[in-house]
Amino acid sequence: MSTVSTVGESAPRARTTPTNDDFGGRSGGRAFKDQLARILMWGAFLIALIPLVWILGSTLLKGGHMLLEADWWGKSQAGITARREGGGAVHAIQGTLIQALVTALISVPIGVLTAVYLVEYGRGRLARVVSFMVDILTGIPSIVAGLFIYAVWVTTFGFQRLPIAVCFALTMLMIPTVVRSTEEMLKLVPNELREASYALGVPKWKTIMKIVIPTSFSGIVTGILLGLARVMGETAPLLILAPYTKVIATDLFGGLMGTLPTMINQDRDQTLQPALDRVWGAALTLILIIFLLNILGRLIGRFSKVKS
Amino acid sequence: MAKRIDVKDLDIYYGDFKAVEGVSLTVEPRSVTAFIGPSGCGKSTVLRTLNRMHEVIPGGRVEGKVALDDQDLYASSMDPVAVRRTVGMVFQRPNPFPTMSIRDNVAAGLKLNGVKNKKRLDEVVEASLKGANLWNEVKDRLDKPGAGLSGGQQQRLCIARAIAVEPQVLLMDEPCSALDPISTLAIEDLINDLKSQYTIVIVTHNMQQAARVSDQTAFFNLKATGQPGRLVEVDDTQRIFSNPSEKATEDYISGRFG
Numbered sequence: 001m002s003t004v005s006t007v008g009e010s011a012p013r014a015r016t017t018p019t020n021d022d023f024g025g026r027s028g029g030r031a032f033k034d035q036l037a038r039i040l041m042w043g044a045f046l047i048a049l050i051p052l053v054w055i056l057g058s059t060l061l062k063g064g065h066m067l068l069e070a071d072w073w074g075k076s077q078a079g080i081t082a083r084r085e086g087g088g089a090v091h092a093i094q095g096t097l098i099q100a101l102v103t104a105l106i107s108v109p110i111g112v113l114t115a116v117y118l119v120e121y122g123r124g125r126l127a128r129v130v131s132f133m134v135d136i137l138t139g140i141p142s143i144v145a146g147l148f149i150y151a152v153w154v155t156t157f158g159f160q161r162l163p164i165a166v167c168f169a170l171t172m173l174m175i176p177t178v179v180r181s182t183e184e185m186l187k188l189v190p191n192e193l194r195e196a197s198y199a200l201g202v203p204k205w206k207t208i209m210k211i212v213i214p215t216s217f218s219g220i221v222t223g224i225l226l227g228l229a230r231v232m233g234e235t236a237p238l239l240i241l242a243p244y245t246k247v248i249a250t251d252l253f254g255g256l257m258g259t260l261p262t263m264i265n266q267d268r269d270q271t272l273q274p275a276l277d278r279v280w281g282a283a284l285t286l287i288l289i290i291f292l293l294n295i296l297g298r299l300i301g302r303f304s305k306v307k308s
Numbered sequence: 309m310a311k312r313i314d315v316k317d318l319d320i321y322y323g324d325f326k327a328v329e330g331v332s333l334t335v336e337p338r339s340v341t342a343f344i345g346p347s348g349c350g351k352s353t354v355l356r357t358l359n360r361m362h363e364v365i366p367g368g369r370v371e372g373k374v375a376l377d378d379q380d381l382y383a384s385s386m387d388p389v390a391v392r393r394t395v396g397m398v399f400q401r402p403n404p405f406p407t408m409s410i411r412d413n414v415a416a417g418l419k420l421n422g423v424k425n426k427k428r429l430d431e432v433v434e435a436s437l438k439g440a441n442l443w444n445e446v447k448d449r450l451d452k453p454g455a456g457l458s459g460g461q462q463q464r465l466c467i468a469r470a471i472a473v474e475p476q477v478l479l480m481d482e483p484c485s486a487l488d489p490i491s492t493l494a495i496e497d498l499i500n501d502l503k504s505q506y507t508i509v510i511v512t513h514n515m516q517q518a519a520r521v522s523d524q525t526a527f528f529n530l531k532a533t534g535q536p537g538r539l540v541e542v543d544d545t546q547r548i549f550s551n552p553s554e555k556a557t558e559d560y561i562s563g564r565f566g
Contacts, residue, residue: 123366190403192399192401192403193403193405193406194364195361195364195397195399195403196399196403196405196466196469197405197416197420198361198364198389198392199359199361199392199396199397199399199470200392200393200396200416200417200420200421200469200470200473201389201390201391201392201393201394201417201421201473202389202416202417202420202421203389206420207420210420211405211407211420214407215405215406215407217407
């Protein structure tokens with residue numbers, strides 16, 4: 001009698017299959033804690049979600065129909081009273097966009113250059129002081145920024161309240177966010193890339209311009225757009241420095257200028273339906289613009305120059 | 309085009325900490341010198357003083373003399389940027405510029421220093437990639453990102469990038485430590501080819517590699533823990549590996565310590 005054995009077939013051996021018991025099993029206590037943590041986290045997430053969904057839902061319900069009217073995107077509130085329907089938000093949209101653009105034009109160079117200084121050059125006391133100042137600026141409430149500019153612009157220099165002064169106040173709020181986000185992005189650039197560039201005989205300033213900033217470019221832009229989205233919703237400096245107007249006003253040195261936050265504020269204590277509709281419409285428009293900016297920020301993040 | 313390196317009584321500091329003490333050695337043109345020794349003994353630190361990369365680290369400074377064909381690299385009139393154009397460097401981990409294509413990576417040194425002539429750049433890119441034994445593998449995809457290559461290819465890309473600026477000396481800081489044996493062999497072959505044109509100094513943890521590629525070997529060691537590193541012995545590679553004059557070298561090479 002012969003046994004034919006093939007490869008892979010071995011003589012039967014006494015084998016013990018490992019069971020859970022061999023590893024001590026999964027303790028009931030640990031499973032319970034796992035479940036508890038899971039429920040807590042999901043619970044916290046859902047609770048955090050409630051106000052967001054609520055705000056979005058009610059603004060959409062109450063203001064959504066305003067955005068569907070062609071006039072909303074084509075007309076201002078000129079000659080429209082709280083009692084009357086009609087008119088649009090063009091004056092406010094334009095005002096918000098103009099102020100945001102000018103604010104960005106001032107804040108971005110200052111903020112990005114400060115971050116470059118802090119990350120690439122800053123050593124010793126000056127860098128620590130600058131970094132500390134940026135921290136303090138980050139915590140300034142917007143109304144303080146508004147009042148500070150008022151104190152300088154109107155009280156000290158005796159100028160009129162002007163929309164450009166709003167831009168200065170918003171700049172104070174935007175610079176620290178740009179500095180901090182740019183700083184984080186620059187720190188993410190590996191030091192090896194800087195050294196590789198130095199080792200090719202490329203001067204430091206050129207290394208920063210051509211290697212460090214391009215590598216972190218998308219992150220910097222995303223940070224700027226998110227910072228911009230934040231200052232667009234600021235209201236206090238607008239109330240203090242540039243009173244609302246219902247007509248189209250695009251001159252930053254012209255005195256009055258309508259913006260979405262001040263348009264909301266204008267009619268918020270009205271009881272008449274047409275005015276209330278406009279308040280909700282303006283709120284939804286503001287949310288929409290900020291939402292679009294956020295999407296744009298993410299998209300730019302995706303189309304990064306860093307290839308792999 | 310290759311130049312001789314003379315190091316004399318070199319002390320290297322990180323802030324107040326003296327990391328390396330009293331190094332003196334000569335590297336002949338068109339030769340390969342290997343730096344070996346245990347971790348933390350200052351091999352890479354010494355290497356980085358040869359193109360003034362040491363001072364990029366905050367607090368980094370040196371005392372003593374490093375000369376390239378009798379030109380003092382640390383003379384006050386010497387521009388560190390110019391030194392680094394003359395003495396190229398390849399790093400431990402391949403570090404191609406992530407925003408650039410293969411072509412732009414190789415041309416980076418020239419482009420960033422203001423060379424715009426496209427024909428010249430193309431010629432340099434081709435010559436450098438051929439010089440780095442990479443041309444055949446990438447010639448059809450020069451516009452693809454450099455970071456998409458394999459580790460060994462990336463390291464050869466970095467070598468191509470370093471030789472594109474036509475340095476006199478090429479420093480390599482453990483260029484194969486992140487690579488597999490096949491890529492390592494490719495780099496070692498390349499070092500043998502490059503030797504005919506460049507003065508090469510290579511830091512390596514792999515003693516077989518030092519024995520294979522170098523003409524001269526320098527053994528570094530710490531005096532004692534917490535003490536500065538020092539050059540124990542420098543001699544022909546053959547001699548260092550067969551009959552070193554210092555016992556410490558023999559112990560290290562035969563694996564009795566380190």
